[in-house]
Amino acid sequence: MAGFWPAFLLVSVTLSAQPARRAVIIDVDGIRRDTFEQVYRDGRLPNFQRIFARALWFDDASSVLPTVTMPAQASIFTGTQPARHGVPGNQWFDRSTGRLIDYMTPGGLACAYGVTVRGVAGCSGGLGNGHLLAPTIYEAAAQAGLTSAVYFSEYWKGAARAAPPTITEMLGFLAGSPVDYRAFDSEMAGRAIADLKSRGLPSLVTLYFLGADGVAHQEGIASQNAYLSGTVDPLLGHILDAIEWLDPPWREHTLFVLVSDHGRTDLAPNSEDLTLKTDFEAALPAGATVAENGGMAYIYLRQPGLADLPKLAAALVQDAKLSAAVAAVRVRGAGDSPRDGDLIVTLQPGHYFGNTGVGSDHGSVYSGDLNVPLLVAMPGGAGGHTAVPVSITQVAGTIAGYLGFRMDSADEPLPVGRAPRDSVRGR
Numbered sequence: 001m002a003g004f005w006p007a008f009l010l011v012s013v014t015l016s017a018q019p020a021r022r023a024v025i026i027d028v029d030g031i032r033r034d035t036f037e038q039v040y041r042d043g044r045l046p047n048f049q050r051i052f053a054r055a056l057w058f059d060d061a062s063s064v065l066p067t068v069t070m071p072a073q074a075s076i077f078t079g080t081q082p083a084r085h086g087v088p089g090n091q092w093f094d095r096s097t098g099r100l101i102d103y104m105t106p107g108g109l110a111c112a113y114g115v116t117v118r119g120v121a122g123c124s125g126g127l128g129n130g131h132l133l134a135p136t137i138y139e140a141a142a143q144a145g146l147t148s149a150v151y152f153s154e155y156w157k158g159a160a161r162a163a164p165p166t167i168t169e170m171l172g173f174l175a176g177s178p179v180d181y182r183a184f185d186s187e188m189a190g191r192a193i194a195d196l197k198s199r200g201l202p203s204l205v206t207l208y209f210l211g212a213d214g215v216a217h218q219e220g221i222a223s224q225n226a227y228l229s230g231t232v233d234p235l236l237g238h239i240l241d242a243i244e245w246l247d248p249p250w251r252e253h254t255l256f257v258l259v260s261d262h263g264r265t266d267l268a269p270n271s272e273d274l275t276l277k278t279d280f281e282a283a284l285p286a287g288a289t290v291a292e293n294g295g296m297a298y299i300y301l302r303q304p305g306l307a308d309l310p311k312l313a314a315a316l317v318q319d320a321k322l323s324a325a326v327a328a329v330r331v332r333g334a335g336d337s338p339r340d341g342d343l344i345v346t347l348q349p350g351h352y353f354g355n356t357g358v359g360s361d362h363g364s365v366y367s368g369d370l371n372v373p374l375l376v377a378m379p380g381g382a383g384g385h386t387a388v389p390v391s392i393t394q395v396a397g398t399i400a401g402y403l404g405f406r407m408d409s410a411d412e413p414l415p416v417g418r419a420p421r422d423s424v425r426g427r
Contacts, residue, residue, distance in 0.1 A: 024255070047233045079407060128154050265364065270351055277353055327349075
């Protein structure tokens with residue numbers, strides 16, 4: 001027994017000296033997979049390369065429907081489809097209150113970030129957070145005794161350190177024309193660095209870059225190349241420097257995920273798109289509500305008659321003013337969210353509600369809007385490219401597994417271990 005205690009203490013000290021695992025989600029809004037990969041391959045993203053030089057690239061990663069921000073972001077952080085997490089679109093009609101929810105108006109966006117707005121209910125704690133019906137990864141981590149820090153994401157429910165933009169930052173972001181997206185992302189990076197340096201590194205960090213989506217709405221997909229290389233990558237570099245300063249061996253125990261919520265499509269003028277919502281309202285029974293979601297829409301009827309819904313759906317597809325833009329109208333099914341409309345509209349490729357023909361948009365069921373970058377850099381994990389089809393809903397389960405806690409409500413984790421020989425190729 002004489003040698004037991006020194007040996008026991010040595011083992012204890014060794015174990016206690018092992019660094020805790022961490023995970024960082026780099027969430028870049030509105031980037032297509034081919035856009036990100038091209039800028040990366042051109043060598044214009046040196047700070048992304050610091051992380052993802054040996055990452056596993058998922059070449060068939062998809063968003064959820066509709067391919068718009070609020071439902072897709074909720075899917076990343078709950079690990080579930082919109083039918084389960086309860087946020088069906090950027091717009092949807094709340095039957096319980098009789099009002100249209102629109103997260104993307106200035107007031108709606110402020111409310112989503114927890115800023116109380118006159119005439120908008122449910123802002124405290126974040127409008128989207130309040131609508132979630134599924135737990136977030138932050139809630140699951142907290143139950144396991146782990147801490148999370150979330151910077152500028154619309155979803156932070158359960159995070160120990162939630163940092164949505166302040167009212168001052170929101171006003172600065174919205175001031176002037178056009179909107180200063182670089183200022184918004186710079187504020188996020190500055191807040192993240194200050195918070196990490198003053199309060200230390202938590203187990204899970206989420207960095208949300210909004211600006212790439214905003215500039216592409218205004219100027220088209222090509223504008224994202226310069227924004228990624230000139231704004232996002234340098235800001236990420238400053239954050240990585242702060243992480244390395246706090247935790248020099250961070251590469252040995254930190255999982256990094258790059259993900260986007262949706263892709264996008266460059267717009268071409270379609271005159272019928274400008275009056276599409278008005279034309280739908282004219283063709284619908286009185287009191288109907290149309291909730292736009294880019295290339296899709298939900299139609300809520302005041303008193304839906306189940307027997308009449310298929311007839312109405314068929315009539316809308318054949319309507320002379322709608323037929324050029326509408327691909328399909330179907331009745332809400334058992335697999336859809338109860339919060340979806342009574343009818344669900346899908347537009348033709350290239351058609352979007354309110355399309356002016358300038359910039360780019362998203363929200364459709366087509367590949368340009370569905371395809372997103374999804375990269376995982378895990379210590380000891382597989383690298384290269386894999387063609388296995390995956391979804392953004394698998395991010396949460398992957399992080400939970402790496403950090404060592406259960407998240408049974410989330411979809412299965414990404415296949416990030418030893419990749420199959422026939423599905424992985426070199427960069």
